[in-house]
Amino acid sequence: MNTFTEPVQPSAAPEPTPGRRKPKASLYRPGTLLAIAWLVLIMIASATARGWVPFPVDHQDLTDALAGPSSRHWLGTDELGRDLFSRIVTSGWISIGPALLAVAVAFGVGVPMALLAAEHGRKVEWTCSRIAELLLSLPTTVILLAFVGAVGIHVWAIMAVLGLLLAAPVYRILLALAQSLRTRLYVDAAKVNGVGSLLVNVRHVLPGMATTIAVQAAQLFALGILIEAGLAFMGYGPAIPAPSWGGLIGGAQQHIYDAPWMMVPTGVVLALTVIAANQIADALSGERERNAPVRRPARRAARLPVPAQAAGEASTRAEGALLEVRDLRVGVVEGTELVTGVSVSVRSGTVLGLVGESGCGKTMTARSLMGLLPDGVEVCDGSIRFQGRELVGLSDRQYQDVRGRDIAMISQEPMVALDPMFTIGYQLVQPIRRFRGVGRGEARRIALDLLAQVGIVDPARILRSHPHALSGGMAQRVCIALALTGSPKLLIADEPTTALDVTVQAEILSLLRSLVHNTGLSVVLVSHDLGVVADLCDDVAVMYAGQVLESGTVAEVLDQAAHPYTGALMSANPHIPQGEAVPDRLPSIRGTVPAPKDWPTGCRFASRCPLSTHECHEPVALAPAHGGGTVRCIHPLVPAPATAGPNESGVVR
Numbered sequence: 001m002n003t004f005t006e007p008v009q010p011s012a013a014p015e016p017t018p019g020r021r022k023p024k025a026s027l028y029r030p031g032t033l034l035a036i037a038w039l040v041l042i043m044i045a046s047a048t049a050r051g052w053v054p055f056p057v058d059h060q061d062l063t064d065a066l067a068g069p070s071s072r073h074w075l076g077t078d079e080l081g082r083d084l085f086s087r088i089v090t091s092g093w094i095s096i097g098p099a100l101l102a103v104a105v106a107f108g109v110g111v112p113m114a115l116l117a118a119e120h121g122r123k124v125e126w127t128c129s130r131i132a133e134l135l136l137s138l139p140t141t142v143i144l145l146a147f148v149g150a151v152g153i154h155v156w157a158i159m160a161v162l163g164l165l166l167a168a169p170v171y172r173i174l175l176a177l178a179q180s181l182r183t184r185l186y187v188d189a190a191k192v193n194g195v196g197s198l199l200v201n202v203r204h205v206l207p208g209m210a211t212t213i214a215v216q217a218a219q220l221f222a223l224g225i226l227i228e229a230g231l232a233f234m235g236y237g238p239a240i241p242a243p244s245w246g247g248l249i250g251g252a253q254q255h256i257y258d259a260p261w262m263m264v265p266t267g268v269v270l271a272l273t274v275i276a277a278n279q280i281a282d283a284l285s286g287e288r289e290r291n292a293p294v295r296r297p298a299r300r301a302a303r304l305p306v307p308a309q310a311a312g313e314a315s316t317r318a319e320g321a322l323l324e325v326r327d328l329r330v331g332v333v334e335g336t337e338l339v340t341g342v343s344v345s346v347r348s349g350t351v352l353g354l355v356g357e358s359g360c361g362k363t364m365t366a367r368s369l370m371g372l373l374p375d376g377v378e379v380c381d382g383s384i385r386f387q388g389r390e391l392v393g394l395s396d397r398q399y400q401d402v403r404g405r406d407i408a409m410i411s412q413e414p415m416v417a418l419d420p421m422f423t424i425g426y427q428l429v430q431p432i433r434r435f436r437g438v439g440r441g442e443a444r445r446i447a448l449d450l451l452a453q454v455g456i457v458d459p460a461r462i463l464r465s466h467p468h469a470l471s472g473g474m475a476q477r478v479c480i481a482l483a484l485t486g487s488p489k490l491l492i493a494d495e496p497t498t499a500l501d502v503t504v505q506a507e508i509l510s511l512l513r514s515l516v517h518n519t520g521l522s523v524v525l526v527s528h529d530l531g532v533v534a535d536l537c538d539d540v541a542v543m544y545a546g547q548v549l550e551s552g553t554v555a556e557v558l559d560q561a562a563h564p565y566t567g568a569l570m571s572a573n574p575h576i577p578q579g580e581a582v583p584d585r586l587p588s589i590r591g592t593v594p595a596p597k598d599w600p601t602g603c604r605f606a607s608r609c610p611l612s613t614h615e616c617h618e619p620v621a622l623a624p625a626h627g628g629g630t631v632r633c634i635h636p637l638v639p640a641p642a643t644a645g646p647n648e649s650g651v652v653r
């Protein structure tokens, strides 16, 4: 068992658990301030001791041996009449220095390991975790004693070995935190903006780990002091005449009966130093919980209560396509497929809507275009061609040329997509300089222009603001400006209005529409809302259970829905065309969407489809639909008699 590592508590959770009592310690409480003052004092005093203590550390006076405190010797003397105060203060650095070295080695090894494992996914994580487990399985005391036996008593080297052993718990604590931080949208946004892997770690991941590192460092420092004292007490500490605190206690222990006082001063100083370090760790931990953002659930528009269905892929217009996706398959590495055989294309200056219920694979499809799939999920097969260039198989480094410059992305949670640590100006100016190769002044001017372009009326003030000072709508405008910094040709907008108020949603949609109209930008819009799709899109692909069930232009698909699933989505849409009666209840579809592992070989919607027959349990291919476009159904809906209305698509535009 690794006894020395037990006190290191995995206190890495960055957010408070609801209902959990908050720790009382705070950085600003008198106890913590006293602890900080004590540590600072003892470090400065011991580092400068040789210049001011009343007696040299090895000054002997046998006529005054084993004396108690006096005006000449404030804390008494030892068996050779050496001044205890001078020896304790002078030895301080011999105890503190090696403890700091152990902390530095533990974090110097543990932090890069955690960052690497979090960044590079399974294989690297597996390797790092096995190394950590190996280190954790080693009995620390035995290893240190064996090291002393092999190389002799070299305190600094012993503590460096201790630091190496402590790197394992540090890694384990920080790995989960680094993985969680890497899933933050602002990390994706940084990647999209062309920030390299090292800078992403330094700018966006490490700052989020800082408090946890500080808490753990304070705890490990206290632990290091105790371990060094324990070793010195056993005789494995620095040599005479300048022992560490543990050595002083070991010497005092030999006079426990004839001079019990000798042990008290060193014991108190050691105890106070350890208590102070733990108090600071506790206070930092309390601060971290107090400052953790309280994450409110995103306001999501109600999901349409609809069905599940069959297999295939769909294509919209292929002529002159900016983006051409063919037979895309995305799945868990060596596991279940999550998207199967999706084919779509996006023409220049148009908007393609990917629409469907939650879990149907829209986000996986969209993120695969950016090479930003979650860890453990990969493109298994198929082709993604952007302006004729194949993107499937590009390395992360090669994707950096594409992200931001060719394809950019905005997400549904703008507040999370912006790094809370930096001003908007900093977050805009950096990618502008990188993408456009301009100086700081010019980049700032472009940033102001971009903010004005996305409808921000006071760009100069917004540049100086931090994300927390913005409303959701403003933050989404800033995210759109950020996405435009590299002048991309294609924008992927993953439910960009879901987390916003209804009125703000309309403003953001209007902004996207004007960008498409004025700049010729193309957009892939991920949405579950047919109203939004009808409002903004030129083409639409209706997705269900990892497949495209129907695709075509918005007019083809929404005006003359051919697939029963599309029809069900339309019926469940609460936006009733002008002039029609509002029903008491919107129709819904029985059952639930099957999970990827439960997808049938035939039509995936069959179990919920009112029109299904036994033939639907065979694989169904995409075929031309009656109104244009393509549909994956052997019982397509029959076109309704033509009824001219104010809005032919049947949804409010």
Ligand SMILES: Nc1ncnc2c1ncn2[C@@H]1O[C@H](COP(=O)(O)OP(=O)(O)OP(=O)(O)O)[C@@H](O)[C@H]1O
Residues within 6 Å of the ligand: 332, 338, 356, 357, 358, 359, 360, 361, 362, 363, 364, 365, 374, 375, 376, 377, 528, 595, 596
């Ligand atoms: N990291 C992951 N590992 C494994 N499966 C995942 C992962 N993320 C999502 N999935 C699964 O992939 C499928 C498609 O998810 P995806 O997020 O693409 O759906 P979606 O249509 O975008 O839904 P939503 O609108 O809720 O985001 C779902 O079954 C989901 O459970």
